[in-house]
Amino acid sequence: MSKFKKKQAKTKQSVPTSAMPDVVFMLLIFFMVTTVLREVELQVQIDYATAENIEKIEQKRRVSYVYIGPERLGGGRYGDTKVQIDDALVEEIGAIRNIMYDKLLEQPRLIVSLRVDSDSEFGIITDVQQELRHASTLQINYSTRREI
Amino acid sequence: MLKKKRGREEAEINGSSLADIAFLLLIFFLVVTTIDVDTGIGLVLPPIPDDTTPPPPVRERNLMNILVNAQGMVLINEQPAAVANVRDLVKEFVDNNGADPELSESPDDAIVSIKTDRRTPYNVYIDMLDEVMGAYEELRHTASMDRFGVPYSSFEQGDERRAEIQEMYPKKISIAEPDEG
Numbered sequence: 001m002s003k004f005k006k007k008q009a010k011t012k013q014s015v016p017t018s019a020m021p022d023v024v025f026m027l028l029i030f031f032m033v034t035t036v037l038r039e040v041e042l043q044v045q046i047d048y049a050t051a052e053n054i055e056k057i058e059q060k061r062r063v064s065y066v067y068i069g070p071e072r073l074g075g076g077r078y079g080d081t082k083v084q085i086d087d088a089l090v091e092e093i094g095a096i097r098n099i100m101y102d103k104l105l106e107q108p109r110l111i112v113s114l115r116v117d118s119d120s121e122f123g124i125i126t127d128v129q130q131e132l133r134h135a136s137t138l139q140i141n142y143s144t145r146r147e148i
Numbered sequence: 149m150l151k152k153k154r155g156r157e158e159a160e161i162n163g164s165s166l167a168d169i170a171f172l173l174l175i176f177f178l179v180v181t182t183i184d185v186d187t188g189i190g191l192v193l194p195p196i197p198d199d200t201t202p203p204p205p206v207r208e209r210n211l212m213n214i215l216v217n218a219q220g221m222v223l224i225n226e227q228p229a230a231v232a233n234v235r236d237l238v239k240e241f242v243d244n245n246g247a248d249p250e251l252s253e254s255p256d257d258a259i260v261s262i263k264t265d266r267r268t269p270y271n272v273y274i275d276m277l278d279e280v281m282g283a284y285e286e287l288r289h290t291a292s293m294d295r296f297g298v299p300y301s302s303f304e305q306g307d308e309r310r311a312e313i314q315e316m317y318p319k320k321i322s323i324a325e326p327d328e329g
Contacts, residue, residue, distance in 0.1 A: 020167055021163075021166050021167040021170055024167060024170040024171055024174055025170050027174055028170055028173050028174045028177065031174065031177035031178055031181050032177055034181055035177055035180055035181045049270060049271045049274040049275075050274075051188075051189055051274055051275070051277075051278035051281075052278055052282060053189070053278055053281035053282045053285050054187045054188055054189055055187065055188070055189070055190055056186065056187055057186040057187070057188070057190075058305075060186065063186060111190075113186060113188060114188075116270050117270070118269075118270055118271040118274070119269065119270070119271070120269075120270045121266065121267050121268065121269065121270065122264045122265070122266060122267070122268040122269070122270055122273055123265075123266030123267060125270065126264070126266065129193060129323065132193060133193050133194070133195060133196045134196060136195065136196075138192050138193040138194070138195060139190070139192055139193075140190070140191050140192070140193055141186075141188040141189065141190045141191070142188050142189045142191065142274060142277070143186065143187070143188040144187065144188050144189060144274060144278075145187070146187060
C-alpha cells in the first residue's frame with residue numbers, strides 16, 4: 001500500500017496547458033476565416049421552396065443574390081411582392097439590368113442566386129429573368145431547401 | 149546605480165492572459181458565424197435573341213412542351229398531366245433514341261421547354277423543374293452505372309467520366325419566351 005502511494009507521488013499530476021493558447025488561436029483563425037459578417041438586412045419575407053435535386057454552390061465569391069418576396073411592413077404585416085438586391089429594394093424592375101451588368105463586370109463568372117418566396121407568382125420572376133438576360137448574366141440558381 | 153536597477157528587472161511581458169483574450173475572440177466569432185450552405189437548382193438562361201438571326205429550327209418531335217397554368221395545372225404536349233408523372237414522361241422522352249416517332253431522336257437533340265403563366269405559383273414551377281432535373285439525374289445515374297459501375301453522384305467536379313456522362317445526357321431545358329402583355 002505504501003509502495004503505491006510513493007509511486008503516485010512521483011508522477012506529475014498537472015496537464016501541461018502551455019499549448020492551449022495555440023489550440024485556441026487555431027480555432028479562432030478558423031472561425032475568423034469562415035465568418036461572413038456582411039449579411040444583408042432582408043426587407044422582404046422569404047420562405048424557401050423545397051426540392052430534391054439540388055446542387056451546392058461551392059464558390060460563394062461568384063454568387064450575387066436577388067431576393068424576391070412580400071415586403072416586410074413591420075408589425076407582422078406584409079405588403080406587395082418586391083425585389084431586393086443587396087441592401088435596397090428595387091423600385092423599378094428596369095434598373096436591375098444596370099445593377100447586374102455592373103456586378104458582371106466585377107465578377108465575370110457571376111452566378112445570380114434567386115431567393116424567392118415560395119408563394120410568389122411567377123410573373124415577377126419572369127420580369128427579373130428578362131432583365132438578367134439583358135444584362136447577360138445567364139447563370140442563375142433558384143435557391144431551395146432540401147426536401148425532407 | 150542606474151545600471152544595476154535595469155539588470156534586476158525582468159524584461160518579459162506576462163502572457164498568461166493571452167489565452168483569455170483568445171477565448172473571448174473565439175466565442176465572439178463562434179456566435180457570429182453562420183455556416184449556411186447555398187443550395188438550389190442551377191439553370192442557364194438563354195441569351196436575348198437578336199433580330200437578325202432567326203432561332204435554329206427544332207423538329208417538333210424533339211421538343212417537349214410543358215405548360216403550367218395559373219392554377220398550377222400541367223399540360224405536356226397538349227395532354228394534361230400530374231406533376232408526379234412528369235419525371236417518367238421526361239425520362240421516356242429523352243431516352244427514346246428514335247424508337248417512338250413521336251418522341252425525341254436522341255438525348256442530344258431532346259429539348260424540354262417549360263412555359264409558365266404570369267400567375268403560376270412559384271413553388272409549382274420549382275416542383276416542376278425539380279422533377280425534370282430528377283429525370284436527368286436518374287438517366288445519368290443509369291448511364292453511369294452501365295458504363296463505369298459507379299453512381300454518377302460519386303464523381304468529383306471536373307472528373308472526365310462525369311463530363312462524359314454529361315455529354316451523353318446534356319440538360320437542355322429551355323425557359324420559353326414570355327408572352328407579350
